[in-house]
Structure formats: C-alpha cells, structure tokens
Amino acid sequence: MTTARTPTRNRGNRRAEILDAAARLFAARGFHGVSIEDIGAAVGVSGPALYRHFAGKEALLAEMLLDVSSRLRESAAAVVTSATAPAASSAETLDALLDAQITFALEQPALITVHDRELGNVPEPHRRRIRRLQRLYVEEWVTVLAELHPGCPAARLRAATHAVFGLLNSTPHSAGELPARDMRPLLRAMARAAVDAAVNAR
Amino acid sequence: MTTARTPTRNRGNRRAEILDAAARLFAARGFHGVSIEDIGAAVGVSGPALYRHFAGKEALLAEMLLDVSSRLRESAAAVVTSATAPAASSAETLDALLDAQITFALEQPALITVHDRELGNVPEPHRRRIRRLQRLYVEEWVTVLAELHPGCPAARLRAATHAVFGLLNSTPHSAGELPARDMRPLLRAMARAAVDAAVNAR
DNA sequence: TCGAGATGTTAGTCATCGTTAACGTAACCG
C-alpha cells in the first residue's frame, strides 16, 4: 500500500488510472451509483482531487466513452481497409472483425459494459459524437455482412449485428465460468454460427 | 389523458402500474438515475404516494426482480417437465426454452434489461433469493444442453447459455430496427445456430 | 350516518453528492 515509488511519481498515468478505476465502478454500480469520493478512494486520493484531471463527473464519463467508441471504430476501419487491398474474402474480414471485438470484450469487460449502458448520461456536446462513432462501427459490420449476402435487407443485418454484440458482450456475466483461453474459441464459434444463420435468409 | 374511468378506480392495478413505469425508467436511466418523484409522475401521482404501495425504492426493485426471475424460472420448469412425459427430444425442449425467452425479451424489454443490470441494488434478504432463481433458470438450460451433447463440460454449457441470453436480450438495443414479426425468427435462427456451435465440440 | 380504510396531497427532515474555495507542498526552471 505504499503508493510512492519515485519522488516524481507516475506522471501522466493518473488520468488513465482514474479512468480505469471509474470504469470498473461504473460497470459494477452504474454511473449514478458511484460518487466522486468513491472513484478517488479507488486510486488512493480522496474526493475533489479528481478535478485536477477532469472537468467533472460527466466529462470523465464522456472521455471514457469517446475513447472506447473511437478505439472500436478505428480497429474495425483498420481491419476493413487492410483487407481490401488483396482479394481477401468477406468471410475472412468478418473473422477479423469478430476477433477484434472478442479481444476487446475479454480484456476490457468493464469498458464494454459501460459503453452500452451509460451513453444516456453523457451531456449533449459529446453524446452526438459518441453515437456517431458507434453508428460507424455498426455500419462497418453491416457493410461486410452485406458483401457476404447481397440479398439481405440492411435492417436485418443491423439487427443481427446488435445481436452478435450482445452475445460477445455477455462476457462480464459469465466471468469466472470459463478461462479466457476457452472462452475465446467458444465465443468465436457461436458468433460465427449466429452470423451465418442470420445472413442466410430463411 | 383523462386518467379516471370509474369513481372506484383501477383498484389493485396501481401497484402493477407503478412497477411497469418504474421498470421502463430504471431500464432507461438506471436505478440511481430515477427518483421516487419521477416514478410517481410517470403514473400520474406525485412523489411520496408510492409509499402507500411499497416500503421503499429498494423494496420496489426487489419485488420487480423477484417477479421476473420467478416467472422466467417457472416458464422454464413448465417447459421441461411437460416435455419429459412423452419422448420429446431434447432439441424440441430447447426450442421451447428458446421461444419462451424470446417472447419475454420481445414483450418485456425493460424488465429484461433491469433484470440483468440492477441485482446489485437489491438489499440482502431478497438478493439471495433472486440469485437462486436465476441460477435455477440457467441450470434448467444447462440440463437440456447436457442431454443434447453429453460430453460437454458443464462450465462450457453455462458460458454458452449466458452468451445466448446476451444475444436474445440485445433486443432493447436494436429496438425499431426490425419489427417484432421479423425479429422473432431472426433471433430464433441465430440462437439455435449459436447453441449448436457451442455444443458440438471443436 | 358514520367511522374506518385506502389512497392522495404538501411541507419538512436529514443525508448524500457534485462542485468550488482556500490552502499546503514538492519538484522544476530561470
């Protein structure tokens, strides 16, 4: 519990440390169920110290969600654009998208949880930007799925995408059931099968 | 918007009306993001009137979750026991479980949402009972899945069950994307495929 | 008719919470 390490402590890490602790707390008890004092205590400082790093509680949440949604979106964009150069099959691109999302869900369950629960608590300037990024991320998936099965209406593909996210983001609920080593292939297999079933019309 | 109908108004309905409104509000803004005043306003009375019907805010939540989890559990028990009499295949039993859960998710999205987010806010006497019912519900599924593929370890089946719940409960997120008429078969197909993929070892 | 019970209302309480203010201190830089 001795927090100090060097006289000049963890310099830029405080912000990240706070964001990390806040994510876990928000995921566990919800945005309004966590106080500024709680977050401070989780990183070893107390209360109003957070205002040295963030403009306020909502700003903290906004930055957190903005970071998550842009990271997701960027990872998807990277996968898709890098795949267009060679004649990569849409199926392979989809697998890459799946793997990226699975990695994120397994490594950052708290962030994933907060990301799809707490958007409503972000004030309006940033709210729109986050929604936009989320929409772009979904559309990335929809585009790939559309190539996989051109006849399928976009609404159905969107619904299927959300369903797959629901499946993959269930990770926090089954925490501890299965080690990540087994969880990853299980989720991959289930998600792939679900996507195929959705895309192959009935 | 004229709320009165007969002089002797909706007698026993007030409680149900309150629970319904509270479920929607909790789903949208989280337990701590909703005030007693908000819930009262949603049913046309104001504030402390709720204490004529519930002991408090937490008691209201407890009753809501207890009701949901026992209804789910009962529906699953009914499906399973009614299926054992004839030589119903496990696959058919699983389909019945799936359909029941899909119906619930499509008809009561708010309840489903609150059910897997807000357990942490239920005080301890009831918390245990709700957890117990949830566990029994999951075990009902696991039992059926185990018959479907005896070699599969129970932990894997449990994880798969949670993943399927995640898929089916994604309904609130894709609200409006697709009409329920199309949503139901889509969810059914995706869930069935996901279950098969999970159970057939790799 | 009248008293009881069920169901509201408004006004107040007490705790909690987000945020600001005022103040320390240690490192760095001229």
Next chain:
DNA sequence: CGGTTACGTTAACGATGACTAACATCTCGA
C-alpha cells in the same frame, strides 16, 4: 534562490433525493 506548475488536502455550499408527518378525501360496510 524565488516563483511557477502540478497535485493534493480539508472545509464549505447548494441541490437533490429518500423518506416521514400531518392532513384531506373518497368509498364502503355496519
């Protein structure tokens, strides 16, 4: 050195919110 910057502290302030108290009203059964 001396002063700025970065980062903390504790003490308030104001708002909100859960819950209680005191007080109507309406329906109904004896």
